[in-house]
Amino acid sequence: MSLKKSWLESANAPGCEFPLNNLPYGVFDAGAGARMGVAIGDCVLDVAAVDHGLDAALFADPSWNAVMAAGPEVWAALRARLMELLGNDAHRDAVSEHLVALSGVALKMPFAVSEYTDFYASRHHATNVGTIFRGAENALPPNWLSIPIGYNGRASSVVVSGSDVRRPWGQLKGPQDDAPRFAPCARFDLELELGAIVGTGSEGMVSVADADAMIFGYVLLNDWSARDIQAWEYQPLGPFQAKATATTISPWIVTAAALAPFRVDTPARERDLLPYLREPGPMLYDISLSVGLAPEGADEQIISRTNYSEMYYSAAQQLCHHTTSGCPMRTGDLLGSGTISGADQGARGSLLEMSWGGKEPITVSGTQRSFLEDGDTLTLYGAAEGDGYRIGFGACTGTVLPATPQPEWTKQESTT
Amino acid sequence: MSLKKSWLESANAPGCEFPLNNLPYGVFDAGAGARMGVAIGDCVLDVAAVDHGLDAALFADPSWNAVMAAGPEVWAALRARLMELLGNDAHRDAVSEHLVALSGVALKMPFAVSEYTDFYASRHHATNVGTIFRGAENALPPNWLSIPIGYNGRASSVVVSGSDVRRPWGQLKGPQDDAPRFAPCARFDLELELGAIVGTGSEGMVSVADADAMIFGYVLLNDWSARDIQAWEYQPLGPFQAKATATTISPWIVTAAALAPFRVDTPARERDLLPYLREPGPMLYDISLSVGLAPEGADEQIISRTNYSEMYYSAAQQLCHHTTSGCPMRTGDLLGSGTISGADQGARGSLLEMSWGGKEPITVSGTQRSFLEDGDTLTLYGAAEGDGYRIGFGACTGTVLPATPQPEWTKQESTT
Known part of the structure; x- marks a missing residue:
């Protein structure tokens, strides 16, 4: 083409x-x-x-x-x-x-988001995060090679590129703390993802091929994440307020039709997938992705470069799995791919990974970053590169605003 | 009154x-x-x-x-x-x-569900489930006494009383199995809950008192749950397809105004709540609840009796916590209380608890039940009892239909 x-x-x-x-x-x-x-x-x-x-x-x-x-x-x-x-x-x-x-x-916003589901489907990302929290030997959860792991996110928090994002408050408790406290998030992060948009809905189970045909198009997606809120809240039922502040999408829906020439296969399987998850053809896309970070008043620097083809599960596989329980899908449902990381150190889709849990800060335009600081502007870029042309997504950008002043009703009374 | x-x-x-x-x-x-x-x-x-x-x-x-x-x-x-x-x-x-x-x-359906959040906020339920899976000493997760634990559910799967519920398919893997298989759920369960309906929406953090004023009313809620799907899928990001088949609500929204005479306090706190979660007054309700189970062709038997006043966290506390990250709430958001269990053996809100993980089947109308069987009709009842009158919810009922025949595309090819 x-x-x-x-x-x-x-x-x-x-x-x-x-x-x-x-x-x-x-x-x-x-x-x-x-x-x-x-x-x-x-x-x-x-x-x-x-x-x-x-x-x-x-x-x-x-x-x-x-x-x-x-x-x-x-x-x-x-x-x-x-x-x-x-x-x-x-x-x-x-x-x-x-x-x-x-x-x-x-x-x-190009469409009204009906419901928002986020996945955990890049092997390098899952391995990195698992290694940081559980060590290299227990990095991948036992189900990871069999299930496109997903959880329901919060549709009301999805915003379009250009919207400011305010640092959240939440319950925080470090491993050394005796008790939790209510404070602004200190480990605010990005997640580089691609979002798939459900065009036509469904009732009952849908095959991978039919799921693929239901997808209208794709957007870049940044699932802003409060790592410290998540660490304290997420057991046993998963992330909740850590992921509810905002999810930013790029303003243009790039259609599946425009991306068709860029189809690529999912990677080789270490463990056979169950038949229902097998793909009838290549269902990922070769889309170059990058992350730019501009500290307030400083130039933007690209801090990561990766590709959507790094995913272990395609959006079609994720959508198929989503319907196995009989879950009805509707026009406007948004499926986040999960953070997309490549094998290299320069191809990580979150600061959690780039700074290795905060232990190895990166240098951005002359300043150090473990997690996002107030005033940081974060931008995702994406494009499929054709023969003499490119299919771009438009920038997916947001600036981190300081947390709101503490409301009176959240304050500790003086105790004697 | x-x-x-x-x-x-x-x-x-x-x-x-x-x-x-x-x-x-x-x-x-x-x-x-x-x-x-x-x-x-x-x-x-x-x-x-x-x-x-x-x-x-x-x-x-x-x-x-x-x-x-x-x-x-x-x-x-x-x-x-x-x-x-x-x-x-x-x-x-x-x-x-x-x-x-x-x-x-x-x-x-009395209203369009915008988003659906489910909580885990009855202490007896959390203790029972924790004891079944982790033993009595580790029953309550460390965060449980500090956070109204919640996760996002699937709004598209909420149905009104009277809707049949089809047994789901899913990935199952028992502790002794080498590999997962795709099969109908064998441990299909109910969860007895009360649902709170958000009337007026919000942006930014909301106090417990303001959250209480946002709640328009309440419904009975049965969060149908596939325990075997959940066991294999839920680590690390929480339940997903296990909770996406259906959630049934009663057909009448009982208003907060009608329930006002029945306010009661949440129980004494073992661990002080952070100030933002403290209640300015009694915010639970004295609502008697029961569960009826009728095997196909047999009489219904009441298998559990409990009360909404057993909750550790009120809907107002849950809604307040829901907004701490800045999560926007909208008209039509539905908040499930979480399974409501009392202290007694006859006051458990799920078959998982009644049959103690399937090990102690109960007898219902002459037949044994560890989990739900095809043809079972499950009905939740609820009422606040006043002086010579009662505030009823109407029945919240559903019949379990057999799983659909296995689609061809999910079948294992013959291997040599």
Whole structure:
């Protein structure tokens, strides 16, 4: 596959994230309210305003949920129509008036998140975290090579790129402390992930192949994590408040159709998977990922580079497993891949791993970091690299704000 | 507080679940589509059809979410108006035509569940389960006396009373097995809980007192649980598919206002709570609860009797804790109390506890039960008992259907 040319020249420029091959979906506000858009070159097209050939009801709300629910035939028809409108010079005049410069718009949540599930499915990440907490010999939990381990997260805390993230308060208790205390998180972290978005829902068990067909597209996802809150709360029922402050997603839904040329296999299996989890073909994607960290007032430095192909389980496998109990899935469900780490030290998807549990701080733009500091701006980048073109996601960014002042009602009374 | 009399005589009958003091909210279908209703005596009143005195937009959808979002002043106004309409004989003629016999209606989900959180907050339950799995000395996790332990459940799997529940498939691996297998759950269980419904949402941290004021009402809740799926999957990130088959709620939202006369204190604390979790007054309720089990074709037998006052943490404390990280809460969020067990052997809220991990089967209507069998009908009952009246919840019931036949794509290929 090579570059498809658009009459919009910026879409054909080398390195452009949004060529005609991409056509990712978002929601933008150019000053007149939220609208559904598709990114092309350095612009966004107001999709509802052009001759899209579909039922206008699909564009009634500024959110992609209705289109997602309409299913794969509608997804294919819309993509083909937008290719025609933006690729064929005959439509230039009619379409141009509905283009707006990306630099002048605010980007909103591209869809309403129904429920949010997060997984733990990169082997290097699970091995790193397990080694830090339990030692190298017990790094991987016994079920890890058999189950795409997942847990339910909090949909209400999912925000779009650009939203500030306030450092959380929580119950903290270190291994040496006698009792827990209520304090701001001191080990605030990122998690580099890819999010898969369920387009069409399901009732009952769904095969890996059918699960793959349900996925509308992907976003970059940063699952902000309070490691000290997590350490004290997570036994026996898993992370809860440690993961409920915010999860940031990139503003553009990159469709499964745009990523199709970049399919790659999951890695060789050390232990055979049960038949229900086996894949009929390659279901991961070759997507380069990186993490940038800019301390307040300093330049950004890339602190990690990895690839989505490092995953042990694909989103299709995760979604299939999600349905085994009969769990209904719905349009707008968001599945986080789990933190994506590669084998190398420079390919780790969390500061927990980069600083090895805080013991080996990294240097970022001249300052030391074990975990995130107030004022840090964290940005995830991602792109699939084609033959003379790239499929970009747009940045997934957020700045850490200081914790709120302590509310009076949380304070210890003086004791005698 | 004593019985408030209605002109509808069935509401004044001894033992009636729905006297004028109660006025629980539900959604019913008498054959002409779903409508918002309030239960009174042996009838349901079509609330949208009477002179309720509120904005008609609150009744546009057959769901209580809009009323809940409107806040405590609207809740109080509606309750006062319904008391007047159903209590004052002057309204009998105008109101009677909008009453329908409960026996002739289908009851639907009373509200749209935004997100579902489940807790682990009955001390007897946590102690029983901990003793079964880890022995009496390590029964309570170290954090249990400090944190209302919770995890996110799956909102899409919440169903209304009367819905059948199909035995799930899942990955199972017993302690003696070499490898996991994909099979129907063999240890399917109930969990007797009370569900608290968030009426008004929040951003940022909320005190226990403010959290209490956000709660619109309560339902009975059965969190169906696959113990064998849970045993293999739940480390390290908590239960996932074990809890995603179904959660059944009773059809009537019993309001916090109706339950106000039944407030009781949480129990004495063995370990001081952090100040943020301390309660300004009694925030539990004295609600008698019981569990009935009817094997297929046999009579129902009550297998457990307990009380909501057995909880160690109230719903207000749980909701407060839920917000500490800054987690936004929304109208329609559902918080399960966690399984409610009392101190006695006859007061256990799950078969896991009643049969002590399956080792001591109980006898139900002449048959043995360690866990649920296909065809079993399970029903939760609950009521607060006042002076000459009771505040009932309506039954919370479901029948266990056999697992679906095994799909071809989950089968082991023949190996040589």
